[in-house]
Amino acid sequence: MSRIGVFICHCGENISRTVDVERVAAAARKLPGVAFAIDYKYMCSDPGQGLVKKVVVEQRLDGVVVAACSPRMHEKTFRNAVKSAGLNPFLCEMANIREHCSWVHEDREEATAKALDIVRLMVERVKKNKALQPITVPITKRSLVIGGGIAGIQAALDIADCGHQVVLVEREPSIGGHMAQLSETFPTLDCSQCIMTPKMVDVANHPNIRLYTYAEVESVDGYIGNFSITIRKKARSVIEEKCTGCGICSTKCPQKKIKSEFDCNLGSRPAIYVPFPQAVPNTPVIDRANCTWFKSGKCGVCAKVCGPGAIDYNQEDELVVEPVGAIVVATGFDLYDIGPKPADSPIDGYGEFGYGTIPDVIDGMTFERLASASGPTGGKIIRPSDGKEPKQVVFIQCVGSRAREKGISYCSKICCMYTAKHTMLYHHKVHDGQAYVFFMDARTPGKNYDEFWRRAVEEEEAVYIRGMVSRLYQKGDKVVVMGSDVLVGVQVEIEADLVVLATAVQARSGADTLAQKLGISYDKYTFYSEAHAKLKPVECATAGIYLAGACQGPKDIPDAVSQASAAAAKVMTLFARDQLEREPIVARVNERTCVACFYCKKVCPYGAVEEKEIRDRQGNLIRVVAYVNPGVCGGCGTCQATCPSKSVELDGYTDEQVMAMIDAL
Amino acid sequence: MHHSKKHAFEPKIVAFVCTWCTYAGADLAGTSRLQYPANVRVLKFPCTGRIDPVFILRAFQKGADGVLVSGCHPGDCHYMAGNLHARRRFAAFRTLIEFVGVDLDRLEFSWVSAAEGGKWVEVVTELTNRILTMGPLEEFKALEAEECWSGKLDTPELQEAYNNI
Numbered sequence: 001m002s003r004i005g006v007f008i009c010h011c012g013e014n015i016s017r018t019v020d021v022e023r024v025a026a027a028a029r030k031l032p033g034v035a036f037a038i039d040y041k042y043m044c045s046d047p048g049q050g051l052v053k054k055v056v057v058e059q060r061l062d063g064v065v066v067a068a069c070s071p072r073m074h075e076k077t078f079r080n081a082v083k084s085a086g087l088n089p090f091l092c093e094m095a096n097i098r099e100h101c102s103w104v105h106e107d108r109e110e111a112t113a114k115a116l117d118i119v120r121l122m123v124e125r126v127k128k129n130k131a132l133q134p135i136t137v138p139i140t141k142r143s144l145v146i147g148g149g150i151a152g153i154q155a156a157l158d159i160a161d162c163g164h165q166v167v168l169v170e171r172e173p174s175i176g177g178h179m180a181q182l183s184e185t186f187p188t189l190d191c192s193q194c195i196m197t198p199k200m201v202d203v204a205n206h207p208n209i210r211l212y213t214y215a216e217v218e219s220v221d222g223y224i225g226n227f228s229i230t231i232r233k234k235a236r237s238v239i240e241e242k243c244t245g246c247g248i249c250s251t252k253c254p255q256k257k258i259k260s261e262f263d264c265n266l267g268s269r270p271a272i273y274v275p276f277p278q279a280v281p282n283t284p285v286i287d288r289a290n291c292t293w294f295k296s297g298k299c300g301v302c303a304k305v306c307g308p309g310a311i312d313y314n315q316e317d318e319l320v321v322e323p324v325g326a327i328v329v330a331t332g333f334d335l336y337d338i339g340p341k342p343a344d345s346p347i348d349g350y351g352e353f354g355y356g357t358i359p360d361v362i363d364g365m366t367f368e369r370l371a372s373a374s375g376p377t378g379g380k381i382i383r384p385s386d387g388k389e390p391k392q393v394v395f396i397q398c399v400g401s402r403a404r405e406k407g408i409s410y411c412s413k414i415c416c417m418y419t420a421k422h423t424m425l426y427h428h429k430v431h432d433g434q435a436y437v438f439f440m441d442a443r444t445p446g447k448n449y450d451e452f453w454r455r456a457v458e459e460e461e462a463v464y465i466r467g468m469v470s471r472l473y474q475k476g477d478k479v480v481v482m483g484s485d486v487l488v489g490v491q492v493e494i495e496a497d498l499v500v501l502a503t504a505v506q507a508r509s510g511a512d513t514l515a516q517k518l519g520i521s522y523d524k525y526t527f528y529s530e531a532h533a534k535l536k537p538v539e540c541a542t543a544g545i546y547l548a549g550a551c552q553g554p555k556d557i558p559d560a561v562s563q564a565s566a567a568a569a570k571v572m573t574l575f576a577r578d579q580l581e582r583e584p585i586v587a588r589v590n591e592r593t594c595v596a597c598f599y600c601k602k603v604c605p606y607g608a609v610e611e612k613e614i615r616d617r618q619g620n621l622i623r624v625v626a627y628v629n630p631g632v633c634g635g636c637g638t639c640q641a642t643c644p645s646k647s648v649e650l651d652g653y654t655d656e657q658v659m660a661m662i663d664a665l
Numbered sequence: 666m667h668h669s670k671k672h673a674f675e676p677k678i679v680a681f682v683c684t685w686c687t688y689a690g691a692d693l694a695g696t697s698r699l700q701y702p703a704n705v706r707v708l709k710f711p712c713t714g715r716i717d718p719v720f721i722l723r724a725f726q727k728g729a730d731g732v733l734v735s736g737c738h739p740g741d742c743h744y745m746a747g748n749l750h751a752r753r754r755f756a757a758f759r760t761l762i763e764f765v766g767v768d769l770d771r772l773e774f775s776w777v778s779a780a781e782g783g784k785w786v787e788v789v790t791e792l793t794n795r796i797l798t799m800g801p802l803e804e805f806k807a808l809e810a811e812e813c814w815s816g817k818l819d820t821p822e823l824q825e826a827y828n829n830i
Contacts, residue, residue: 027829030822070692071709072684099695100707104786110703117706521745541745585711603714605745636744637715641754653715661708662723665679 002033002127005061006119007052009043009068011098018102018111024067027116031123035059044074049081056085063126067095067119088131090584090652095122117665124664128657132584137631139225140325141575142167146217146514149177150557151549151564152330153199158568159328160208164575167322168203169231170213174279175200177332181262181365183372183379185557186421187452193278193374200280210322214285218319220517223608223632224544225325225580235315237286238272242310245282249302249311250274258290260376264366266384267376272302272311277374286311326544326571327518329528330564331511333550335365336400336408336504353399353472353501359385360479361472361499364418371425381429383498386477390497393426394481395419395437396469400504402440408504408525413554415502416443420453422500423462435462436494438469438483446556465492472499505554519607520545527553538567542606546570585635585652587628594625594647600639601626608632609639676730676796678705678789681716683748686737686778693782701786702793705733712736714747718758721772722765725805731771731796733788738776748776766804770795 006028010016021039028037036059042048043066056064064087066078071094079089097115105111141164145156148170156166168175179185180200182192203209218232238249253270260267262275269275271291272284292299293313303311338355354361360383362370373379383390397419401412416439423435442464444450456462469483478495485492507526515522520540521529528551531539538546548564549555555563574580587600591614601609612627628639628648637650649655682688688709694701710716713736721732734755742748755774763769773792777785 023829030825030829032822070688070695072689072692096692096707099692101703103695103698104701105703106700107703114703114706121706121708603746603750605747634744636712636747637710638712638744638747638750641715641717642750650711650715653710655717658708658710658717658720659723662679662720662727665677665706665724665727665729 002063003035003059003061004033004063004065004123004126005052005055005059006031006034006037006065006067006123007043007048007055008037008039008097008119009048009066010039010041011068011102012042015068015098015102015115018105018108019097019115020108020112021115023112024097024116024119028067028119028123031120033127034123035061043068044077049077052078052081053085056082056087061087062091063123063129064092065095065119065122065126066092067097067115067122069098070094070096070100090132091126091129093122093126093129095119121661121664124660125657128654128660130651130654132651134581135584135586135630137223137225137580137582139575139578139580140227140323141165142322142324143326143328143571143575144169144217144227144229144322144324145328145330147177147330147332147549147551148172148175148203148211148213149330149332149549149560150179150196150199151332151551151560152177152328153203154561154564155328155330155548155568155571156209157199157202157206158565159571160206162568162572162575164208164572166206166209167229167231167324168209168211169215169217170211171216172275173214173236173283173285174275174281175203175211175213176276176278176280178365179557180276180278181264181368181372183368183375184421184425186417187446187448189421189424191373193372197278197280200278204280211281212320213281217514217517220327220519223606223629225574226631227324227327227544229322229324229327231320231322233318233320235288235317236283237288237311237313237315238284239310239312239315240281240283242308243283244308244310246307247274247284248305248307250284252301252305254299254301255290255292258287263369263376264363266366266369286313326546326574328546328548328564328567328571329514329518329520329540329551330548330567331508331514331551333505333554334508335363336506338400338501338503353396353469353499354474354479355501358472358474358479358499359383360390360497361501363501363503364415364422367422367500371422371429379429381426388497389430389433391430391433392494392496393433393435393498393500394479394494394496395422395435395500395502396481397437397439397502398468399501400506401502408506410525410554411443412502412505413443414505414556416441417446417449417452417556419500419502420444420456420462423456424460427460427462435460436481436496437462437464438481439464439466440468446558467492505550508551511551518542518545527551538563538570544574580631583635584630585650586630586633587635587637587639587648587650589626589628590647590649591625593645595645596624596626597644598626599642599644600628600648603638603642605636605638606632606634608634672797674797674801676704676793676801677728678731678733678793678796679724679729680705680707680733680735680789681713681720681724682707682709682734682777683713683736683743684709684711685743686741686776687735687785689779690777690781690785693779694785695782697782699782699786701789704793705789712742712744712747713751714742714744716751718754718761721758721762725767725771725802728805730799730802731773731792733773733775733792735775735777735785735788738778741778767802768799770799771802
């Protein structure tokens with residue numbers, strides 16, 4: 001027979017006003033298996049908890065039911081109390097007679113009867129409770145950071161400065177991301193490369209950072225504290241250890257007319273190249289699709305001129321496995337491409353505004369490269385079509401963004417500010433030029449942002465026209481932009497020399513593929529989902545994975561850096577402990593009855609179910625059964641309800657416990 | 666609305682709820698001091714995904730006149746997709762329970778979020794009133810009486826305990 005103690009709380013008068021707590025105590029005393037029952041004014045108070053502890057010891061209780069408020073309120077309090085009295089905390093349950101009874105019923109008789117029912121159900125449950133031990137999982141104190149833009153760099157540096165090793169993976173040949181492409185940054189107009197490149201060098205020189213560029217995450221195994229990452233190092237065709245970064249290969253490469261992706265196709269680069277002069281690492285890569293050697297087997301100039309013999313045409317992709325304990329995802333964004341619509345894109349609205357057909361219609365990033373001192377024009381703003389200096393430039397905002405009918409309903413957040421910046425950069429370089437901006441709203445929340453925008457309008461003489469563009473076409477060497485000024489109520493027509501589109505910020509292409517490898521969720525735009533929009537903005541629902549930067553949604557540099565440091569702090573919080581302790585509400589498999597159908601594996605949202613091989617002493621395979629990894633299991637119990645042979649049990653919510661309650665109804 | 670106690674028949678309603686949404690929603694009804702019929706008994710699970718259809722059958726067998734299953738709204742599951750598994754499972758289960766001879770009106774599935782204390786009250790009140798007009802579930806009670814049952818409801822101690830109320 002069990003020896004269960006029932007402790008009934010008055011909660012001042014919150015419970016005792018409608019529930020006759022003394023009668024409940026008297027009735028509880030007579031329940032089978034109940035050794036002791038008492039009511040008390042404030043059970044959660046110090047003397048109340050003291051009473052519970054005293055009775056647990058004196059009455060040698062093997063189970064406790066506290067009939068009081070919701071377990072969401074004080075379950076932890078009372079479990080800690082019984083623990084300090086030497087009883088396993090999971091043998092203590094709360095009977096919720098406040099939120100679910102005294103507060104929602106007025107009739108004293110009804111409420112008292114219901115309260116006793118609730119107590120009775122919990123007594124029957126506690127009889128079937130088992131002592132559970134907290135699960136501890138060791139932590140590998142190394143972190144993976146995916147993406148080497150400003151967010152990834154910040155997170156990597158913060159974690160590395162804290163003394164933990166970081167593996168930074170970047171899919172391009174150099175780290176730097178979009179920020180390295182920018183000319184100046186709002187709202188201070190400081191040069192992007194001047195603030196970015198020192199950080200890139202810090203990454204390269206940091207003893208705690210292992211950098212993989214031109215590499216991608218191939219697969220992710222494991223769980224919080226114990227991930228195993230397989231990284232695909234794409235064949236660079238250059239041996240990194242031998243290369244000195246002298247650059248003679250790029251100079252001598254006869255193939256020089258390849259469009260430079262870094263310069264938004266404005267400039268050109270050779271087939272063996274570093275994306276930009278300040279690239280980290282300063283190790284070139286051979287673009288095999290455009291290299292004469294790989295196309296025809298002739299040439300080989302780079303191998304001939306390379307002093308240290310670093311060129312290796314036969315290099316193959318290499319797979320490297322890195323154990324880590326936490327992952328920061330910082331894969332950034334792509335700009336909405338409004339050129340011809342790719343077959344697999346769900347977004348409508350491609351081909352608008354003549355982008356891709358009219359050469360003098362460019363996007364914002366191309367304008368950044370035009371304005372950049374290290375760009376293909378040396379910072380001179382000229383039109384792509386004929387190299388003339390444009391005297392009238394039209395900027396169009398919200399191209400793609402905030403257009404529900406086109407498939408994107410969100411605001412891209414950064415365009416209002418960077419367009420204001422563009423008008424300034426333009427005005428600084430072309431003093432007799434005029435900038436026009438078609439805008440829906442000027443959204444400038446942020447420190448010194450509105451002041452910056454006002455400066456563009458008031459001091460730098462940008463003409464802001466509220467309204468959208470209805471038509472845009474080539475006329476001679478001009479681009480005619482027709483639109484409406486809804487504030488004045490007139491139609492506007494501008495003959496522009498150059499049109500700059502503030503295209504929407506989108507999730508990186510391939511974001512969904514990476515999410516599936518990581519087991520994290522994403523929204524309909526493939527931006528990664530945080531665990532809670534307000535209270536867990538950098539954590540993923542999947543434990544041990546954190547988000548930084550624009551992969552989660554459009555962000556400017558200060559926001560991306562803040563979130564990166566926050567994600568790093570979360571990683572460091574995790575690494576502050578040697579062992580990870582978690583509630584032992586996890587599923588266990590009965591290997592004797594498991595029929596290896598693996599329905600559990602199919603329904604498990606955490607990928608916690610593995611296939612375990614049972615072998616005899618000679619090593620022969622006897623059979624395969626399911627195994628639930630307790631470090632990964634989230635404790636939902638879906639596997640148990642699904643299992644046809646009833647071979648999985650969720651600790652804390654076993655069939656036995658549930659049936660005991662139902663039978664006591 | 667809230668009915669008075671004076672019914673010849675007091676329906677027994679069992680609610681199987683998830684801890685993250687509906688249990689919290691019922692808590693909110695409490696902290697908001699909303700009122701609803703006292704007939705419901707709440708059984709808490711981590712997730713509706715944990716709720717085995719056998720529990721529902723068992724509840725009817727053990728004297729429930731109505732059963733409510735409630736969890737997080739689709740897309741809001743704390744465990745990502747447990748509620749969606751539950752939805753599929755119960756869609757198939759409805760056919761079985763009807764075949765067994767339980768009127769489907771005795772079984773209610775709903776989504777009640779942690780913010781929907783008012784909805785919890787509506788769902789419980791509506792189901793209780795519906796069962797009230799339907800009357801007790803006699804078919805299963807007869808079966809239960811025939812069976813040699815293992816429940817301890819009819820122990821002398823318990824009878825005495827109830828008599829004291």
